[in-house]
Amino acid sequence: MNAALGRDRSLPTREGLKRAFLDHLLYTQNKSLAIASRNDLYQALAHTIRDCMLRTWFDTASSYKAKHSRMVAYLSAEFLMGPYLGNNVLNLGLMDEVKAAIAELGLDFDDLANQEEEPGLGNGGLGRLAACFIDSLASLEIPAIGYGIRYEYGIFYQTIIDGWQVENTDKWLRYGNPWEIQHAEWSVEIKLGGRTETYTDDAGKFRVRWVPEKTVAGVPFDSPILGYRVNTANTLRLWRAEATEAFDFPTFNRGDYLGAVSKKVTSENLTKxxxxxxxxxxGKELRLEQQYFFVSCSLQDMLRIQINRGQPVTEFHLAFAIQLNDTHPAIGVAELMRLLVDEHQIVWEQAWDVTRQTFAYTNHTLLPEALERWPLKLFERVLPRHLEIIYEINARFLNEVRIRFLGDESRLSRLSLIDESGERYVRMAHLACVGSSAINGVAELHSELLKRDVLADFYAMWPEKFTNVTNGVTPRRWIALSNPRQTSLVSRAIGNDWIKDFSRIKELEPFADDAGFAADWQAIKRDNKIELAGQLLQRTGIRVDPDSMFDVQVKRIHEYKRQHLAVLHIVALYHRLKSDPNLDVVPRTFIFGGKAAPGYHRAKLIIKLITSVGDVVNNDPAVRDRLKVVFLPNFSVTRGQRIYPAADLSEQISLAGKEASGTGNMKFAMNGALTIGTMDGANVEIREEVGADQFFLFGLTAEEVYALRARGYSPSDYYRNNAELHAVLDLIRSGFFSRGDANLFAPLIDELMHTDPYMLLVDYQSYVDCQGEVDRTYRDTQDWTRRSILNAARSGKFSSDRSIRDYAERVWKVGPAPVSS
Ligand code: NBY
Incomplete structure (x- = not known):
């Protein structure tokens, strides 16, 4: 049917695109232009663009197979992909032609692209990092496959009702997903629960067999991941749980058809x-089942590929380098051992060598409460065989420790894969460390703190395993796609090679002193702000001034990220304006966005605090519109693409030592926003790269945080000794922002005054002073613009292409394998 697009890999013409689009409208959606809905038009366009990628996709797979290329398998429970259409058109190099073709049909490309329901299959930074990484892997022509879960409902849709977050289900598959192809023929079977038993095999060897309580089928759904203007399209393979063909025969045979079908529904809940x-x-059972499910599906899939290529399973590690995106897939270490030992009859020692050489582990957090551990009882119920395997791994590992550190009993209990300090747990980070050949953190500071603190005992065992790979983000989606105005200005100045090789963005530096360029840069920022202002008005009813400073904090809502520190600053400004209505302040629009975990009450209360302060400040005539506070609901990849290009100031204000890296900080910097931030995560490296003049620094360092905590920290001293802080806290506590309800924000304010685990009161004055410096700097528009250009020009390090090159060289030992055209 799509002869219109050409069956080779040559790019289609405008006429060809139009014809293919109209064909899909008729043959895929069965509509004409006259009666098509916007969704019909989107679907037709999506199918047209998909057709342009299929040949490359197929050829890539064939080429990898023929060359036996070593593949990177990126295992992640989350892939926060964002909308596909625009990105695929961009990477195909067809943006102008497609826009023109659609316009010639009397339609608007952006309008159709906005119809796409983004696949929000992730929570935040960790999931989005996986998405940036697979874009970079494909763009760098590195053989790779992303493995994950095809959740039927992604991250909840957030609305704000009466200032509170309300969650709604994200039915992203409602209108179908044109970007995936189901491959039922590669389905695999997954066992769960039950028990193990021993038997003697034909050769008289003693073996163990897992007798599961139930089985489910894993069905792969593949999406092409096209690199930027290359002949490589890698695969994202997401697994969906279905009932096995032979579902529950005992029940079925008893004639209980409906009973058997209801078990089918239960199986499908796994990836719901x-x-x-x-x-x-x-510590939910279903969550452990999800993790095991997608990991076992993926490992079985890799073994199938290996065997298909005629290669021995004992050489699995030569064919695949598996990256564990945090510990969510760490059960893979035990699962690969089970597959090799129990199912492929490989001896333990050899299987262990293969396993260790296959896996590498990335840690994404320093928060102790975020380190995954599973109650032993629960673990045993779901994965009885894996628990035995983990005991065996542990016994051998602890013997290694005994030899190295003779008589050091406490070290043994600290390192053990089983936490026995109270109720017993399986420690997933320990399993990941023991089973991997490389361990990394996601920013320099984070990797150092891992070695010193969270994983110190493992560092003492195997210092050579530890490395750092600082995060990055893809400049394709986060600049070329989301900020087309800046993209064309930059490309007019230095050509467009920077999109492929982002280190070349440094060629922009001299333009910081070019008055004409600076004027254009400034005008573009203003246009982006006008567009965002339109969105804010439409989604919140709040009118903001595009000539005010856009001061933005978008990220998950969490106490350690300290959105409430920004609120304290806003309340302080408000308080000053009320005391002196003629005070000269730079007009500012404070923009917040982010989701709170549904069970995290404090975080939800922080959202309510932001919206409540906004209600008062935005409507107080005394403020005369000089301050506006907006909470943009449902922050997502799509919303981010509008926000980063419109920001003047990027808020990165976590307590030092808490944010592993941050990646939003990088997106802001590339789009010309200056940062106000602490010495935390990748902020440290951003400041180092862009220069201290482009970074408003405040707050304690991680060292100072430790020292203060060791000395004993008493927040009430800060409250008593700082009059403005005192007034700000009292004002919130009094019920002024909550229609007289003095109880509403008490949990937040009392916590700050009594324990303040994230030390807001310590950093308060330094933050407010620093914001004063921001205010003074912003008044000189030319100077600010110059800094903004320099900042963007020096952000080259933060491309995910650089991160992926680091992994490829230092961790995976793989190189590019271009697909010939
Ligand atoms: O990973 C984030 C870090 O907080 C951030 O500093 C870093 O830049 C980013 C990428 O390295 N971590 C994160 O997003 N974590 C999660 O989303 C997450 C999701 C699920 C679970 C734990 C953490 N879980 O236990 O289910």
Whole structure:
């Protein structure tokens, strides 16, 4: 049917695109232009663009197979992909032609693209990092496959009702997903529960067999991940749980057809919904089943590929480098051992060598409460065989420790894969460390703190395993796609090679002193702000001034990220304006966005605090519109693409030592926003790269945080000794922002005054002073613009292409394998 697009890999013409689009409208959607809905038009366009990628996709797979290329398998419980259409058109190099073709049909490309329901299959930074990484892997032509879960419901849709977050289900598959192809023929079977038994095999060898309580089928859904203007399209393979063909025969045979079908429904619950917690998990059985499910599906799939290529399973590690995106897939270490030992009859020692050489582990958090551990009882119920395997791994590992550190009993209990300090738990980070050949943190500071603190005992065992790979983000989606105005200005100045090789963005530096360029840069920022202002008005009813400073904090809502510190600053400004209505302040629009985990009451209360302060400040005539506070609901990849390009100031204000890296900080910097931030995560490296003049620094360092905590920290001293802080806290506590309800914000304010675990009161004055410096700097528009250009020009390090090159060289030992055209 799509002869219109050409069956080779040559790019289609405008006429060809139009014809293919109209064909899909008729043959896929069965509509004409006259009666098509916007969704019909979107679907027709999506299918047209998909057709342009299929040949490359197929050829890539064939090429990898023929060359036996070593593949990276990126295992992640989350892939926060964002909308596909625009990105695929961009990577195909067809943006102008497609826009023109659609316009010639009397339609608007952006309008159709906005119809796409984004696949929100992730919580935040960790899931989005996986998405940036697979874009970079494809763009760098590295053989790779992303493995994950095809959640039927992604991260919840957030609305704000009466200032509170309300969650709604994210039915992203409602209108179908044109970007995936189901491959039922590669389905695999997954066992769960039950018990183990021993038997003697034909050769008289003693073996163990797992007799599961139930089985489910894993069905792969593949999406092409096209690199930027290359002939490589890698695969994202997401697994969906279905009932096995032979579902529950005993029940079925008893004639209980409906009973058997209801078990089918239960199987399918496995991949129903993404758990919406971003820094802790709640030890739920279904969550462990999800993790095991997608990991076992993926490992079985890799073994199938290996055997298909005629390669021995004992050389699995030569064919695949598996990256564990945090500990969610760490059960893979035990599962690969089970597959090799129990199912492929490989001896333990050899299987262990293969396993260790296959896996590498990335840690994403320093928060102790976020380190995954599973109650032993629960673990045993779901994965009885894996628990035995983990005991065996542990016994051998602890013997290694005994030899190295003779008589050091406390070290043994600290390192053990089983936490026996109270109720017993399986420690997933320990399993990941023991089973991997490389361990990394996601920013320099984070990797150092891992070695010193969270994983110190493992560092003492195997210092050579530890490395750092600082995060990055893809400049394709986060600049070229989301900020087309800046993209064309930059490309006019230095050509467009920077999109492929982002280190070349530094060529922009001299333009910081070019008055014409600076004027254009400034005008673009203003246009982006006008557009965002339109969105804010439409979604919140709040009118903001595009000439005010856009001061933005978008990220998951969490106490350690300290959105409430920004609120204290806003209340302080408000308080000053009320005392002196003629005070000269730079007009500012404070924009917040982010989701709170549904069970995290404090975080939800922080949202209510932001919206409540906004209600008062935005409507107080005394403020005369100089301050506006907006909470933009449902922050997502789509919303982010509008926000980063419109920001003047990027808020990165976590307590030092808490944010592993941050990646939003990088997106802001590339789009020309200056940062106000602490010495935390990747902020440290951003400041180092862009220069201290482009970074408003405040707050304690991680060292100072430790020292203060060791000395004993008493927040009430800060409250008593700082009059403005005192007034700000009292004002919130009094019920002024909550229609006289003095109880509403008490949990937040009392916590700050009594324990203040994230030390807001310590950093308060430094933050407010620093904001004063921001205010003074912003008044000189030319100077601010110059800094903004320099800042963007020096953000080259933060491309995920650089991160992926680091992993490829230092961790995976793989190189590019271009697909010939
Ligand atoms: O990973 C984030 C870090 O907080 C951030 O500093 C870093 O830049 C980013 C990428 O490395 N972590 C994160 O997003 N974590 C989660 O989303 C997450 C999700 C699920 C669970 C734990 C954490 N879980 O336990 O289920």
């Amino acid at each position: 919904v993404l758990y919406p917690n971003d820094e802790s998990d709640q």
